[in-house]
Amino acid sequence: MxxxxxxxxxxxxxxxxxxxxxxxxxxxxxxxxxxxxxxxxxxxxxxxxxxxxxxxxxxxxxxxxxxxxxxxxxxxxxxxxRVALIYSIAVPVLFIIGLILVLTNESHHWIDLRG
Missing domain, CATH: 1.10.287 (Helix Hairpins)
Incomplete structure (x- = not known):
């Protein structure tokens, strides 16, 4: 070593x-x-x-x-x-949160179209 x-x-x-x-x-x-x-x-x-x-x-x-x-x-x-491990956990979580926000916004759009 x-x-x-x-x-x-x-x-x-x-x-x-x-x-x-x-x-x-x-x-x-x-x-x-x-x-x-x-x-x-x-x-x-x-x-x-x-x-x-x-x-x-x-x-x-x-x-x-x-x-x-x-x-x-x-x-x-x-x-x-190490920073790389932290980013490998934090970045996907941020993408998941963003996906949830986008899908929530999109679901409201479709609900408004039906109503």
Whole structure:
């Protein structure tokens, strides 16, 4: 094994070693805080008309995406993977989301034609 291969492998192992118990608890705390904010918005701010529902929905979406990022990045260890692997997962997901949006739009067109 060449020294470059050994050195590259060691760097990758160091990235995984950074996921210590302290880091796990830190990420769990962040996820808990995001969830608490979602609960405050859903159970207090919206029912008491402090925030309108049409304003709260984008807040839910952003907070849920933030939680998804932390879960995928740290607990599924994608933060520690190479960029090519991340792109090989992220790009198809974006295409699928785009396909769903296009198909939804197209279905509304056909429904409007029938009605």
């Amino acid at each position: 060449s020294s470059e291969t050994t050195h590259a492998h060691d760097g990758h192992a160091d990235d995984h070693a950074s996921m210590s118990k302290k880091k796990i608890w830190q990420v769990a705390g962040i996820l808990t805080m995001i969830t608490a904010i979602e609960f405050i918005v859903a159970l207090y701010l919206v029912p008491h008309d402090i925030i309108a529902l049409h304003t709260a929905n984008p807040i839910y979406i952003v907070l849920t995406l933030a939680k998804a990022f932390y879960i995928v990045a740290y607990f599924m260890h994608l933060k520690f993977e």
